[in-house]
Amino acid sequence: MPKRSLYGALASLLLCQFAKRRDSAFPQYEDSSDLNHFVTHPEIQSPTLNVSVHDAQKSSRGYYFMTPFHRTQEPLVASPAYYVPCQSGPTIYDSFGDLIWSGACIVQNNNTFDFRLAMIEDKPHLSWMRQSHSRRVPAHLGISELFDLSYQNRTRIQADNSTMRLNFHEYNHIENGRKMLVITEGVKYLDLAVIGLPYKNYPVIVTGFQEVDSKTGKVLFEWDSVPRVSVGETSLLPETPGPAFDESEAFDFMHMNSVDKNPDGDYLVSARHTDTIYKISGTNGEIIWRFGGKTTDFVHDGGFNFSKQHDARFLGSNRTHCIISFVNNAASKFAQSASHSSALVISLHTAGKPMTATILSQYDRPDRGLTRRMGNIQTLPNGSRLVNWSQGGYTTEYSQDGKPVAEARFATDRFASYRVYKHDFVGKPSYPPIVRSFAYGRKQSGATTACYVSWNGATEVASWRFYSHEKNGKVSLGEMQRQGFETEFMCDGYKKKVSVEAVDANGVVLGRSDIEDTVRPGTWAKTDSGPDDIVAHIEFPVVLCFLLTFIFTAAIGFITGGTLRPSWPRKKNSGYKQLRHEEDTEGVI
Structure with a gap:
């Protein structure tokens, strides 16, 4: 296993042990494989967003503005679908699905729309x-x-x-x-x-x-x-x-x-x-006209229909016509009027007798599924359209010719997003970046320091500069390109105190972190020459668990005649039982 991955795994394990002690008031659950996990922000566990770009040239520039939520009728503490604080709330992802900003803690993990x-x-x-x-x-x-x-x-x-x-x-x-x-x-x-x-x-x-x-x-x-x-x-x-x-x-x-x-x-x-x-x-x-329903004032060209619609918007109008857009959900918990949901752009001829409605554009849900609640359609600056199908955060971007050019979806359907927008903006947090560092090694003289840095909400960071703070002043450790929400940096030697600078694409420093103390292995001697085991700072029960697992695996390999191949286990998504959102949100959204 690569040295860097081993250190990252050990750091995550240390943070998990710390979080269990600190957040013991919150219930612990078995699986959170569809959530993001960060060393610098263990309190943020936003849903993982998977993005597929089919045509980058036709996809509009911008960030996904989403509001992952589960239930709307009950406080989050009553729902077993939540693991730790800071999952539900205003959330921004980039066009690759990397988290840019989570505001879930700001809204105290309340559902947001x-x-x-x-x-x-x-x-x-x-x-x-x-x-x-x-x-x-x-x-x-x-x-x-x-x-x-x-x-x-x-x-x-x-x-x-x-x-x-x-x-x-x-x-x-x-x-x-x-x-x-x-x-x-x-x-x-x-x-x-x-x-x-x-x-x-x-x-x-x-x-x-x-x-x-x-x-x-x-x-x-x-x-x-x-x-x-x-x-x-x-x-x-x-x-x-x-x-x-x-x-x-x-x-x-x-x-x-x-x-x-x-x-x-x-x-x-x-x-x-x-x-x-x-x-x-x-x-x-007064009501000028009704479009759709039992008492519609329009004749629908071709006999098309819609039902349970969301997000009706004016796109343009003159003395004779009105152009609108909306999501045709075409279904609820109890009924449906079409085989799948779609988004529509409609021309309403309001000067004719009778008044008529004509479909200008129709964007069918790509998987031919039904969006039984929520949803929205947004016209983007380049003329393409973004349609949110809600459940699982499922969102499709269509080019002007109606072809899907990008799709986004949470890793599981456990969360939904009432609406999704795509905006280009520049986020400049008023608070500084956060850095966390950990020392590893049998003894201090041959140790390695692992640093993790993030800046929740910053959009312009291109790279990070890392520094140690010695008796003689600040010493540069190196610079690394930004790697998503959180960037990991390794350096030789034990660095007692570290800090970072956020740098944009032009080399301009955007912000500086506080100076942070590096976490030392717990059994290092207080003097510089004390020996230590690489995992001594992890709680004894965790070490014992790894030791027993290793012995058991070796015994099985010996009995079966197999070859023992030590490897770091990769977490698999065990999946989730389909939650009955119809019961939780029907009639509310």
């Missing part, structure tokens, strides 16, 4: 909607947050009044960030006779949206679905009420999941449970 790059007064910011797990705010409601590109918090909004609350589906900054669009929800008691049920006072979720002044928080425009949208438009039926039926079990007859605004001041709303996209007047709130 609609993570994107937002322009605020001509300056790019990171924005997301974070799910709340507090007792005061129900889990399906959200807290919006805005960070700058140094990863410092700028704004935090939590709408929580007695009637309408902030829903986590949308956090859409418009008009250069001066305003934002958010989805709201509340509960009203309605007569369900319109859908043939004998309930006159039934709790119903009423979704709507608000346009809000980003600086003052003043609501500039507000729209509620009731009474403008009838419960009769729903494609669902509510649960039969029980003896203790209350607002927590209210009927989500519409389920709004996106809102957009065009330059004319009108709004576009997608409602999953009515299979309808609505255009809303920005003047009086």
Whole structure:
């Protein structure tokens, strides 16, 4: 086995032993092979992202903005799918799938949605909607947050009044960030006779949206679905009420999941449970037209249909036509209207009689699967389109001619991502890089020092310069090209104190770490000449376990006549049982 890999494995083992002592309050689980592991950030274990690039020239430059999550209904501590803190939350990967930034610790591992790059007064910011797990705010409601590109918090909004609350589906900054669009929800008691049920006072979720002044928080425009949208438009039926039926079990007859605004001041709303996209007047709130559902105002050319759609967006309009895009999920837990999901770009001829809808572009899910919830479509700067199919973070980038040019997916389907975006940006953390170093060797005079360095969120680092700090001053140990999120560097000799510099492609120093003490093997003598075994700093039970395993393997080889071939075991992905996400998130996202 290569010397470097052996040292890396030993360092990881040491960190695991340390983490078990330090984080004993968190449950330990058997398998985390689909997660990233870092020596410098043992608290971050983001999902591994696999990326396949089919045509690099046609793939848009940028980073994947994702929000891995598992459940939306329960706090993470109640879910056996979580291993350690800092897996769920806003996460950025590069075009190769390497982690760039994890904000999971910032959001305290709460599920996060609609993570994107937002322009605020001509300056790019990171924005997301974070799910709340507090007792005061129900889990399906959200807290919006805005960070700058140094990863410092700028704004935090939590709408929580007695009637309408902030829903986590949308956090859409418009008009250069001066305003934002958010989805709201509340509960009203309605007569369900319109859908043939004998309930006159039934709790119903009423979704709507608000346009809000980003600086003052003043609501500039507000729209509620009731009474403008009838419960009769729903494609669902509510649960039969029980003896203790209350607002927590209210009927989500519409389920709004996106809102957009065009330059004319009108709004576009997608409602999953009515299979309808609505255009809303920005003047009086009246519904201008309905596209899809039971009461569509359009004739669909070729007879195409869609259902359970997500992420309806304006792409352009004039006096006679309106171009929109959305994801046609075509399925829910209970029904489906097509064999597979797709993303659509539609031309709506609004001046004709009757009005007609024509498919301009259709992007079929490559594996011909069904996205039963969530999803989004993004038009990229080069004209290609990014479509998120949600489960497993499955995302496809299509060129202008409709061919897949890149695909991304988590290593397993244990996590999903509500939306995925691709943005090009420059991350400059306000905090310094982190370096950790470990000494190995039987004795100090012949030791080797292994260094590990990372800078969570930095996009411009091309290489790292390593230094030791001696009595006579700082001594250069060498420079190494950046190797993904975390870079490993080996040097001969015991270096008592080390530090690093982050360097960009032009040789400019971007940041410097603190000076860190190297971790010494535990049985080294305090003097410079004390002997030591290479693994003496690892806990005795671990050494004993390795020794017994070696003896047992040798005995088996002797008995069977086989040849003993020592090798470092490679962790295999044991797989995961398919989680029933339909039960966890259906009707929520």
